[in-house]
Amino acid sequence: MVDIMIKKEKRNAEAVSPVVGVMLMLVVTIIIASVVSAFSGGLVSNTQVAPQASIDVQVDTSADTTMGGTDYKMTFSLLSGDSIQTKNIAIVTYYENSSGHIYKNKQTATSNATDLYQYGTLTRVPFINDAKYGYAGDNPSVDFGNYTWSTGDVLSTGNIRGTAALLGLNVAESGDISDPDFGSGSVVDVKVLHVPSGQYIFDKEVIVK
Template sequence: MKKERITQTEAVSPVVGVMLMLVVTIIIAAVVSGFAGGLVSGQEKAPVASFECNIVNDGTWGGSGFNLRVLSTEEGIPTKDIQLVTSWKASDGTSNSTIITGPMNNANVHYDCGTGIINSTYVAPLGFGQAIEGWKASGSYSVNQHYGNYTLMAGTTMHNSPYGWSASYGGYGVSSDTRYEYTDGTKFSIANGDQDSLMAILGIDWYHLQPGDVVSVKLVHVPTGSVIFDKNVVVEG
């Protein structure tokens, strides 16, 4: 009977095949890993920043307000990329919530200004600080101060107070016997649909908040869906 001889080449071939398959597998894995790594590195990262927030309601337009100050940030954060989210339930059972995303097509603050010359319309909360070009502390605010138009930098403050001037003009807590309530006047009238900045930021019933009540305040970075600030703020009086 004729014996078959297995040559050295034939004996090695299966081993070579396995090695080639292993090499191909390694190459494919490396390509996939590199591609995935590229995707991860290309994703936008959530900004890192620190903030402090306080909310005051002393029953008057001059002493009440919303303040959110940037203490530090690694880089500028455009407010057009940030949602301001508030929610609360007051001690009397009244509750409300708001979401502000800038820039908005329609102003969330609208009323006749105290001079009666122009109609005051803007998107709250306003921005204040040296990083905002043309910013003003009062009066006719720059459009750069409207929420959605400015960038959050260290030292930037988001601030607003309720409308008020005098009993005849109307507004919030404009007299000693109208503390913690709004009255209609010649320049501000809830009955006519006017809305001031605190109504825009905290909700139309915000005046029910009393010292000691708690408001949830969040800043959400829209591109990444990350919450970059989340605090339960105790209302001050």
Template sequence: MTPFKKNPDAVSPVVGVMLMLTLVIILAAVISGFAGGIAGSSNSGSLIEITAQTKIINSGNNDTSRFEIDIISVNDPVSTKDLKLKTSWKSYDDAGNLVLHENSSMPGTKNFNYIKSGVSPIGAGPGLPQWDGTYENISTNMSFGNYAIMAGTKMVAYPSTYYLNGEYTDNQYTDCMQAILGEGWNNLSSGDVVNVMLIHVPSGRIIYDEDVNVNLT
């Protein structure tokens, strides 16, 4: 019988085990990174876990119509300077064609100019004044991009006093509702659906995504 000869070019068992361990560690890191994409990252690098509820009410009049995101819980306060608010909804034009309406609110980019100019949605709640829709009472720290969201924060928009009976009597201004939902938002009626997203800009991750039914009250 011919005896087996040692092959000096073969990989030793120790090196083989080390290579396999390295491969396992790399795969685990890739899987962990993929799973982390489910939620956004806060400024500290931890995953953002947010629970919120959105209301969109179109009663036809300025005093009872509103857009409101109520932040129920969030694991860490998140500055709105790192967020983008995006809304989208569909309607049909006079010719029966389907039209997609998309609108985004970016921190620091003024999007309303009624009485005061600023960035909608307006912040209210912890550390901020409550807002009743009176535009004279909007302060700089209430503009989107200048406040942080935490449990109890409300992100709010009301139409201007020119909004009556489902129509605008003066179209020279853009109010907070138009800034968020677009100029044709007043055509939204009960049962229509608006998609609302909060996007964490530094990570590009969607931290809140909800289809919201429009109500009359």
């Protein structure tokens, strides 16, 4: 009789061991899942959301200078949507000429400024074209990266030198774009990147007029 009871207890102990093992595995799995969930939740809550905006970009080789002439000019118009702090965005441009040479540029709030008018006054393009901020040229308040871009605001490269600087092109001593392929009909890939979120606010191919 004693032997029978010992055998039953042994069988019961053997049956309990796998159950305990499974329960321990479940507990460990639940703990790991909780940690991963908490970590993922933290990542989501810390991720910045890109502004939602409708943007129009134009590249014009015969833009009116309002002084009786024409010039190369690139403009960015915020048609509607959220206001955008330009310190948080980068403008990425990509142009390939007929021989396969690639011009690529990334303009940020820390990019070099340009002497647009050859007066020794510097402006980081595209500047905000609004009289309330003052005029471009040694006026940091209009420089890209230093202002908030709101609905109705137009950003401009000003002239051929500013346009070349934004597109990564060069201006010859003659005052023309040094790449003879670039002109009306050229296609430039333009992206506006919201750096904190890593998302593009604008991403289109723009045909030069």
